Amino acid sequence: MGEYSGVAGKTADFSNDTLLKISKKAREYIIRMVYEAKSGHPGGSLSIIDILTYLYFNEMNIDPTDQNLADRDRLIMSKGHASPALYAILALRGFFPVELLMGFRKINSKLEGHVHRGVPGVETSTGSLGQGLGIGLGMALAAKLDSKSYRVFVILGDGEIEEGNIWETMMAASKYKTSNLIAVLDRNRVQLDDLTENVMPMGDISAKAASFGWDVMEFNGHDFRDIRRAFAFASQKREKPVFLIANTVKGKGVSYMENTSKYHGAPPANQEEFEKALKEIGAT
Amino acid sequence: MVSESLREKYGEKLVALGESHKEIVVLDADLSSSTRTGMFGKKFPERFFNMGISEQSMVTAAAGLALSGKKAFVSTFAVFLTRTYEQIRQSVCYNNIDVKFVVTHPGITVGEDGATHQIIEDTGIMCGLPNMKVIVPADTVEVSSLMDYLVDKTRTPYYVRLSREKFPVVNQPDYTFIEGKNTVLRDGADLTIFCNGSMVGHALNAAEELKQQAIDAAVINVSSMKPLDRENIIKYAKSTGHILTAEEHSIYNGLGSRVAEVVSEEYPVSVVRIGMRDTFGKSGKSWELFDYFHMGIKDIVDAGVKCFLEEDKYETVS
CATH class of the missing domain: 3.40.50.970 (Thiamin diphosphate (ThDP)-binding fold, Pyr/PP domains)
Structure with missing residues (x-):
């Protein structure tokens, strides 16, 4: 249990140092979960965890004691294999006890291998890539219909944007001017088989998103000062949907997992690797 | 109609x-x-x-x-x-x-x-x-x-x-849709035609023609394909002993398959399926296509006669 496990109420303004401590704890849980489950996706969880930490602790209007709050900000983990990251941060934020994390991928647990709506705080099930942005668009349209001010954050993997569903929705969101829709691309440059550049060259993603009619910004997805700057940009009054490109490192924080596809979908191979990961993260 | x-x-x-x-x-x-x-x-x-x-x-x-x-x-x-x-x-x-x-x-x-x-x-x-x-x-x-x-x-x-x-229009004006319930549009004792969509009208016409040949066919609308009215299907399997299914769909994984699943589990009788037989369609007038793919009124009548007369072959009626 970390000292943040019981944080209730609406999101506060934590310092960068505090956020760093929280993300460190979340990284530890990610490693413990996949090692305990002997399966799972640590690489893409470690690349997105700093951004999730910022969103859930500093940015989003949410209340763990009232999960159905009508005006709550929504987050969709479209890259549903990063379930360890989302589950860890939801537990740390107080949506459910951190003790439940060790049930990840086990038969009697709600913590399905890929993100599952039955878990407290989860807005929609995901796992098959490319669908979350469309769901986010639907939620953003509903907010406008209901004159609600909530925002919808959608976390995309970079391999994920190879899916056609993404680009269909990029066009539609531009048509409907859903300025309350904020896509965050986890640009870690590695997908299951290989580097994204080798599997499917993506060209200038920033220019592509802009040409589809989105406001675009790039930032460092591991630097809380830069993350803060990106979401301040996203919060400005505007007409267009927002596409944030987070430059990240796959497996960030565990040297042997960084910048490789080997740990996209594999846990530490043995006790030695497990302990090395915890040590490098600085687990206590 | x-x-x-x-x-x-x-x-x-x-x-x-x-x-x-x-x-x-x-x-x-x-x-x-x-x-x-x-x-x-x-x-x-x-x-x-x-x-x-x-x-x-x-x-x-x-x-x-x-x-x-x-x-x-x-x-x-x-x-x-x-x-x-x-x-x-x-x-x-x-x-x-x-x-x-x-x-x-x-x-x-x-x-x-x-x-x-x-x-x-x-x-x-x-x-x-x-x-x-x-x-x-x-x-x-x-x-x-x-x-x-x-x-x-x-x-x-x-x-x-x-x-x-x-x-x-085949239903009465006061008809109310009930999920999982079949509608008996025409009762009959010799044969049951389970059908839905476009084939309901065809089946009612076919039943009229079968009557000329002294075959009393029930026509049942299975609009609720899932959930399925198993009880009604079993009841008519028992009472008529012969089942014909008619659908504007492949006979694989369609209405015919679903009805056959129920009777084979609960009360096996012969089931003859009318529908698309593992083939793509083609251009044409829709009434031409029904004949082309052997799904027209005459095809239902012929299948009904055959199904009814071949009773001995199946020996499934108790």
């Missing part, structure tokens, strides 16, 4: 229900003039989303709207919806949310547009999805009652298969 357009009725009902149910939203993929959702779009433009020729985006956006408390009606041609099978599976059915897929232009009654547009495997695909319910209405009366039911009583995924063609 007077014929009326099911999709026209769908459009009218959307407008009428949209008036009193502000939670209704409608999505289409550049076919709103054909599916008739355009009528809703004209009346309630702020709740109508023409997503362009982007079915994946349409289905996922519908899921997001439903997850935010809306009741989403999604329409396009049946054949194009199936390209989003996986979005339907994960984003709608797994979440078990209030999205209604109401499709038009399935089967060979699409006619001249030909095989690319004539989907004959869609109900099989949809019936396989957990949480999905599948309805194939027979006429405008049924569409009207079904729409009231879907809006007032349900919050889960449905697949509703309408048609391009007008269908004869």
